[in-house]
Amino acid sequence: MINSRNHYLEKVTVRIPILQVVEVIPIKINIMATNTTKENVEVLVPDSSVLEVAVSSVAKNVK
Numbered sequence: 001m002i003n004s005r006n007h008y009l010e011k012v013t014v015r016i017p018i019l020q021v022v023e024v025i026p027i028k029i030n031i032m033a034t035n036t037t038k039e040n041v042e043v044l045v046p047d048s049s050v051l052e053v054a055v056s057s058v059a060k061n062v063k
Helices: none
Strands: 010-015 027-032 050-058
Touching: none
Parallel strands: 027 050
Antiparallel strands: 010 050
C-alpha cells in the first residue's frame, strides 16, 4: 500500500478499526516523523470503518 523509494525511510501503516460506522468516509493521514519525534497522535473522525495512519520515521528508530 505504501511504497517508498527512499531507502533511509521506513514506512509503517497502522490500521485502526472504528467501532461506530454511520458513514464510510475514507481518511488517510500522513505523519512525517523525524528521529526525535515521540508524539502521540490522536485523531477524531466523524465515522469511518478503517482509519489508516501512515507513519514515516528514520529506519534506525523503527522497532
